[in-house]
Amino acid sequence: MTEPLTDLPAAHAETSRRSLPARQQPRWPDPVARDAAVAALSASLPLVVPRECDRLTGRLAAVARGEAFLVQGGDCAESLEAVDAASIGRSASLLQQLATVFGYAMSLPTVTVARMAGQYAKPRSAPTEVRGGVELPVYRGDAVNGHAFTAADRTPDPHRMLRVYHASAATLNLVRAYVGGEHSDPSYALERVLRFANASPERAHHAVLAKEIERAGGFTGADGWYTPGELFMSHEGLLLDYESALTRVDPATGRAYATSGHLLWIGERTRQLDGAHVEYFAKISNPIAVKVGPTATEDELLRLIDRLSPEGEPGRLTLVVRMGADRIRAALPALVERVTAEGRAVAWISDPMHGNTITAPTGHKTRRLDDVRAELTAFFEIVRAQGAHPGGVHLELTGDDVTECVGTDTGFDDLPTRYRSVCDPRLNPAQSLDLAFHLTEVLTTAGSTSS
Numbered sequence: 001m002t003e004p005l006t007d008l009p010a011a012h013a014e015t016s017r018r019s020l021p022a023r024q025q026p027r028w029p030d031p032v033a034r035d036a037a038v039a040a041l042s043a044s045l046p047l048v049v050p051r052e053c054d055r056l057t058g059r060l061a062a063v064a065r066g067e068a069f070l071v072q073g074g075d076c077a078e079s080l081e082a083v084d085a086a087s088i089g090r091s092a093s094l095l096q097q098l099a100t101v102f103g104y105a106m107s108l109p110t111v112t113v114a115r116m117a118g119q120y121a122k123p124r125s126a127p128t129e130v131r132g133g134v135e136l137p138v139y140r141g142d143a144v145n146g147h148a149f150t151a152a153d154r155t156p157d158p159h160r161m162l163r164v165y166h167a168s169a170a171t172l173n174l175v176r177a178y179v180g181g182e183h184s185d186p187s188y189a190l191e192r193v194l195r196f197a198n199a200s201p202e203r204a205h206h207a208v209l210a211k212e213i214e215r216a217g218g219f220t221g222a223d224g225w226y227t228p229g230e231l232f233m234s235h236e237g238l239l240l241d242y243e244s245a246l247t248r249v250d251p252a253t254g255r256a257y258a259t260s261g262h263l264l265w266i267g268e269r270t271r272q273l274d275g276a277h278v279e280y281f282a283k284i285s286n287p288i289a290v291k292v293g294p295t296a297t298e299d300e301l302l303r304l305i306d307r308l309s310p311e312g313e314p315g316r317l318t319l320v321v322r323m324g325a326d327r328i329r330a331a332l333p334a335l336v337e338r339v340t341a342e343g344r345a346v347a348w349i350s351d352p353m354h355g356n357t358i359t360a361p362t363g364h365k366t367r368r369l370d371d372v373r374a375e376l377t378a379f380f381e382i383v384r385a386q387g388a389h390p391g392g393v394h395l396e397l398t399g400d401d402v403t404e405c406v407g408t409d410t411g412f413d414d415l416p417t418r419y420r421s422v423c424d425p426r427l428n429p430a431q432s433l434d435l436a437f438h439l440t441e442v443l444t445t446a447g448s449t450s451s
């Protein structure tokens, strides 16, 4: 039995939140309403418990040691209006399908982590948005304000944090039911991979590969490429009011945990060494990740690692590289070389999405699958050339058949057809699986399926 949790003493979380500069936080117009929402969250049940977070740390330790591969993905921003049982099931299933393909590609067990049940707060490039001469606060995710371009929607409303908490609880409940139920049959994901690979004549090469995956059969059983009943939840730990209020102390160990999700990451825009986000993340015991963009320096990265993982426990810290296909070859090698030479135990994973965002002629934010592939391929080459382990992928994707990224069956002109994202463009299932099959081909043709 898991021990009951007690509340983290309020001063602990509040001190860091109030005393250090925190970027990308909303200006709540009504401080009384903000305090009421924080108080309600502080009295709410945890969404996850320490033992599950520790189990994920253990899985990620295997990733850091080169013995496992992480498949992390989901929406850029979850939307309260789009919380839908079938859609959640499709996205969870897509992650399991990708785990099956990547596990084969790498000949390694996979760990699956969703951007789900809490991915509701967004860092933005500009504080406001102007349309037709009207200027309003930018959309910062459903935990903060509404997406519609009206003053009412865009005004930050702290009560939204409670709505998001309840939506996350319901999402988590459903995912636990899916992965522990129908999705837990080991053949569930493989059948869907085969169906995808056989669906289109242009994908004849995928069908051949899918047959090999089926023949290899390593997806079954406890020693297989993924544990079908296990899907962890993650989100960017951006909104410190929300995260602090859901932080709890495990009485068994005296350690503090964010209980809003199993794994939280620090975004590219909030990883300042002297900032409130790094301060908060240093205090929690969850497995954590940090985004690493093309401007990160070797010294900055080492200081960040030492601050966030002072004991160097493998699995504690994952570095999510997001540089852009055109910059990764110049920026990444020195970072991997230095961190490896200094003996830091981190997992390296690739987010090939966030450095490759472009504006389509239609005005839509989009990404070319070709650029995503190019960055992911370069990541593998660079990390391996430095003697380190390319430990996983971090993707913005959905199980729904959207038209948000360009490639496979979606051209620039198709983007308006089913563009549903409230923030960044996601890969649809065909694009996600194409990416996984492409990487498998690259890795297997290179003559090596292990790292």
Ligand SMILES: O=C[C@H](O)[C@H](O)COP(=O)(O)O
Binding pocket: 076, 122, 123, 124, 125, 126, 423, 424
């Ligand atoms: O998801 C990432 C960021 O929130 C997003 O890329 C920022 O986008 P913006 O440049 O449109 O603000």
Ligand SMILES: C=C(OP(=O)(O)O)C(=O)O
Binding pocket: 076, 123, 236, 266, 267, 268, 269, 291, 322, 354, 424
């Ligand atoms: C904001 C995000 O990424 P980054 O911090 O890498 O820009 C994101 O993952 O949606």
Ligand SMILES: [Mn+2]
Binding pocket: 076, 077, 354, 396, 423, 424
């Ligand atoms: Mn994004």
